[in-house]
Amino acid sequence: QVQLQQSGAELVKxxxxxxxxxxASGYTFTSYDMHWIKQQPGNGLEWIGWIYPGNGNTKYxxxxxxxxxxxxxxxxxxxxxxxxxxxxxxxxxxxxxxxILGYWGQGVMVTVSS
Amino acid sequence: xxxxxxxxxxxxxxLGDKVTITCQASQxxxxxxxxxxxxxxxxxxxxxxxxxxxxxxxPSRFSGSGSGRDYSFSISNVESEDIASYxxxxxxxxxxxxxxxxxxxxx
Numbered sequence: 001q002v003q004l005q006q007s008g009a010e011l012v013k014x015x016x017x018x019x020x021x022x023x024a025s026g027y028t029f030t031s032y033d034m035h036w037i038k039q040q041p042g043n044g045l046e047w048i049g050w051i052y053p054g055n056g057n058t059k060y061x062x063x064x065x066x067x068x069x070x071x072x073x074x075x076x077x078x079x080x081x082x083x084x085x086x087x088x089x090x091x092x093x094x095x096x097x098x099x100i101l102g103y104w105g106q107g108v109m110v111t112v113s114s
Numbered sequence: 115x116x117x118x119x120x121x122x123x124x125x126x127x128x129l130g131d132k133v134t135i136t137c138q139a140s141q142x143x144x145x146x147x148x149x150x151x152x153x154x155x156x157x158x159x160x161x162x163x164x165x166x167x168x169x170x171x172x173p174s175r176f177s178g179s180g181s182g183r184d185y186s187f188s189i190s191n192v193e194s195e196d197i198a199s200y201x202x203x204x205x206x207x208x209x210x211x212x213x214x215x216x217x218x219x220x221x
Contacts, residue, residue: 035210045150045158045201047210061209062115095157100148100205102169104157 002026004096004105011111012086019082020108022096029077030054032099036070036081039107040092048094051079086112116140116204120213126221132190135216137202139183146206149178149187152215153198162187194220 007021022034036048049060053072060068067090069082083090093107117140127133137147145165150158160169162178165185175190189196197220202213 044215045152045203045212047212050208050210059208097157100160100163101150101158101203101210102160102163104159107157 002098002103004098004103006094006096006105006108009109009111011113013114014087014112016086017082017084018086018110019080020094020110022079022081022105024077024079024098027098029072030074034070034072034079035097035101036068036079037095037097037101038092039095040089048081053077053079083110086110088112115209116143116207116211118202118204118211118213120202120216122216123214124217124219126219127192128221129192129194131192131221132188133192133218134186134188135200135202137180137185137187137213139185139204142182143185143204143206145181146204147178147180147185148203148205149176150201150203151196151198152201158201189218192218 003025005023010018012018030053033050033052035050038046048064048068049070051058051070051072058070072079091112093109095107096105119138125133149162151161152158161172161176166178178187200216
């Protein structure tokens with residue numbers, strides 16, 4: 001069955017970067033979009049961007065241009081999102097989700113604090 | 115970007131009630147709307163895609179309808195396990211956009 005296993009919670013300092021992962025299994029990794037979604041505590045869902053692992057094409061929500069960088073490693077069926085120049089506004093749970101967001105990872109809590 | 119206006123922000127229902135949530139898109143989304151349920155501390159769960167197609171495992175008390183810019187999502191005979199937040203998503207165009215969410219509570 002389809003599974004998306006995300007990396008563990010991160011506590012990072014303001015101004016730094018963090019890279020979180022999403023390991024896919026149970027389907028052909030290169031054939032389906034992988035999306036990333038942000039959810040701040042108590043808030044709604046915000047679409048960050050999308051990568052097609054088959055060819056590495058990406059599309060970003062303009063709001064996250066320069067903040068998020070999406071990559072994918074076909075050899076390990078793992079998608080990555082790097083967040084840079086972190087501020088308190090980046091403290092959130094970050095989800096990966098595949099296809100029409102039909103399958104989701106468990107989420108990664110990123111806390112930005114000095 | 116397509117804006118999704120979801121209402122109401124919150125809803126109070128008794129067990130057995132029927133509730134309806136609406137989403138209006140800022141432009142025609144050609145039925146490319148999905149509905150998600152999210153419980154605290156969990157990832158969202160896809161319930162309905164393409165306006166009215168129930169995902170495997172979605173109970174039949176959930177339904178969706180609409181066309182053009184206007185869509186609705188209903189739960190008939192609300193059960194205690196339905197207490198959650200619900201979100202719409204348009205996926206006709208990138209960037210995908212979510213509605214702001216509706217929190218369903220027990221009266």
